[in-house]
Amino acid sequence: MAMCRMIFLRRFSSISSNPLRVCVVGSGPAGFYTAEKMLKRHEAAQVDIIDRLPMPFGLVRSGVAPDHPETKIVVNQFSRVCHHERCSFFGNVMLGSSLSLPELRSLYHAVVLAYGAESDRSLGIPGEDLSGIHSAREFVWWYNGHPDCRNLELYLKNTQKVVILGQGNVALDVARILLRPTVELATTDIANHALATLQESSIRKVYLVGRRGPAQAACTAKELREVLGIKDLYVGISESDLLKTPADEEELKNDRIRRRVYELLSKAATSNQSSPRSDQHELHFVFFHKPDRFLDDGHGHVTAVRLEKTALRGNGSGKQIAIGTGEFQDIECEMVLKSIGYKSVPVDGLPFDHQAGVVPNVRGRVLCDTSGESAIEEGLYVCGWLKRGPTGIIATNLYCAEETVVSISEDIDRGVLVPSLPKPGRDGLLQLLDDRNVRVVPFSNWEKIDSEERRLGSLRNKPREKLATWDELLRASDTNQLC
Template identity: 70%
Template sequence: MFSVPSLFGYASFVTSFGVGDGSWLAVLLKAFSSPSRKFDDFLPVGSEVTREHAYFEVEGGGWKMGRLFLHGARLLSRGFCSLGSNRISVCIVGSGPAGFYTAEKMLKAHQTVEVDIIDRLPTPFGLVRYGVAPDHPETKIVANQFSRVAKSERCSFFGNISLGSDISLSELRENYDIVVLSYGAESDRSIGIPGEDLNGIYSAREFVWWYNGHPDCFKMAPDLKSTDTAVILGLGNVALDVARILLRPVSELAKTDISDHALASLQDSTIRKVYLVARRGPAQAACTAKELREILGMKNLHIKIQQVDLDISPSDEEELKNQRIQKRVYELLSKAAASPHCPPAEQRELHFVFFRKPDRFLPSENGCTVGAVHLEKTFLEENGGRGERFAVGRGEFEDITCGLVLKSIGYKSLPIDGLPFDSHKGVVPNLKGRVLSSYQTGHEAVEHGLYVAGWLKRGPIGIVATNLYCAEETVASISEDVEKGLLTAASGTPKPGRQGLLQLLENKNIKFVPFSGWEKIDAKEKMVGQQRNKPREKITTWEELLKASNV
């Protein structure tokens, strides 16, 4: 039994544990003993109730109550934001982790919310499906949680709907009370140096999409047979992912959900040496210790790090004192460099190259394909006394001969019509998830009803779980605005929500893939994968995906 405030002393409470994410407790409130009172008067608005019972949620041991009406007095606790009795329609653009976490939090917080998730792809889950490396199946388990969200009676998935070309932002805002943009970052930052357009140079995003079976990169076909050396520019987790895929034995990759065309190409690959090139030093490496430890521990892989690159300055030492993750990364690199190696001639090599920045890409003899990366040595210099240090060229150069270059220097979000966008930072200007139409300090103006989450909100940083906290902040902002009455339509007429979207798609003759369509794709992929001793065999073309969904 739970002790409850004396205010509810005349009600009896019993508890029962439910399922879900494990942090929620369903509390069963029995009917009040007084038949003279109207039972509904005592219930939080939006609760799933019958004449006999009411359900409340408890999180972290604290009561989450809604609005209670006792003797005409309204009591509102901090733990629950009531939406009133009217349905509130929400459209989330983008079905990756940020989108699904936002949907999940909205559905849990507000019983009268109806959520629609749209995505330009026929398949949901975004980076969980097309960004997470195939040899990291444990990270993809979160898709099961997202599936439960999509199957909620108050949630619908609309795949194969492209914001901008199929439907405009203004049309969504006309039909929904709340629009949350979480479509991520589907473009790449450019280095802006000569030779960047040579064949054999790809962004890490393209390469990841290629081996993960993204339909946009099905025809990419990188040449892995004409060279023994690949250069990866950058040292974040994505850079380590692509290095690992290039160097991991194909027999191990064959047991994953890697795309069939990528597996065939890697089977014939002649790449034996991979260089990871970083502008700054090991104390500033952007990867996490977990990812680094995995690649350093790969069998039959010779790790090469120049000892001079591991010598750190007093400024580096001071920086590492306050950065636990970076300190651990530095320790792992130092340990790897000190380990004795007597590799056989056929063993594959992974080189860590610090304090170098690309100056230009040099062509091979045919003039069309990359043949080398021309690097400039760097040192770190403080910028204007702000404590930040940047890589500055020394005027000393060297080349790494190679036939494949992967640029892992960051993803970039793209603007759409009608959306404020900070092109310098590559994000939508926002205040805790509220989109700002004007974002000069002291003169911020909020676009009521328009919100943002995920990479589009904060930039392409963090892991899958980072989006959970990001979504919580955005949903908290939405709840505050709802409670203040800031999202009520000026006309007073409820917006059509899902019915408006369905009518709009019908008028435009646009076919969408519902979640049941994705389940057909999912079933077919798993069936074929089982025949090949894989978790799934991904369908990798737009045509086949739509065909499998029975649209």
């Protein structure tokens, strides 16, 4: 490790004697876009990206569906960032465990937190802790080979009906993976353990439940078109749900994406056969219902979801909210997936708005508390879902990062950040981690993991076979050769 620090120092000594030292926590799109824009905007900046996982790319790797390879092409751009002479990636470094936030801030002029949202919102209704109920995030991480969810217990062999709570893009991704023929998934980078389980699946019916109606569906037309296009799939949509009110018309008038979604749902409702065949997979859109409680079999496993019928009421902002009507119905199922939103988690020493699930900030500058009028935490910034909440697509983080980097630049111009004051930066980080025996995985060692996954994938006609346990990842990274 000491030799590594010497190499890093020689590598950057010719660039600037007092560089701006920046650490980005989190290597998803928000983190990489922040690093890229910092490197372009500040010619003397040295940027280090740390991540708790041994591999980079965040939700591009663990969130994007395996049958969406075109969305993952952005990793080529992110890899070029890591190969930049003034940038380094260090995986297997966990903020709050490997080192504290105050320690990290003492090492760098600026710290940008971009570690996203790695937990889930709760419904807060009876039965939510029954077995057979999982978050959509856990399921997505499971089929994408995230090491935290490798051992998620899913008994699809004994499951015929699944209820998915939510109708956004993640919910549609989950439904598509459950219903799409596995022969088509077999040539993607889906994790092998997930493919094997899906091949044994007995699932026949999937219900997508939404509080509001088809005019308010939160998905995009692209995602909806994909799930509706699954081969030999029966799609159940009640034509009565498609009746529009004047308020619906007003909402659709101002939203081109939702107009297209509504058109696709209307077409699917009228073009499908009247009833499914006995051998056919079924996808049912259940509008105007919200979960009230989960029912169990007496042994702690979910057997049904009790739904309350809703009606829409205006809230004065031009949008309609769902209000319970007191009418209930049960949908029997053996598994429930909650796609109701991701949630960020705080670390010690970080101001956090627990209700909104974000770090209080003004254009990326972290505030000392949640009042909105407090002082700024000098040198501490946020980007991505931690900054704005779990919304948007990958490209949304591009503009989010631009705003945060502009704030950093303004703080330098105002003298809030002073690059001429020396900070230990990368060398101090490596020394601290070395003292604590943290097995750091630099980008060159991630490339060893990448190479091994591609090799294993080629044996199965797949783009890669993801290593899905911590031991496999660390073993393939060969972290003994850090430099």
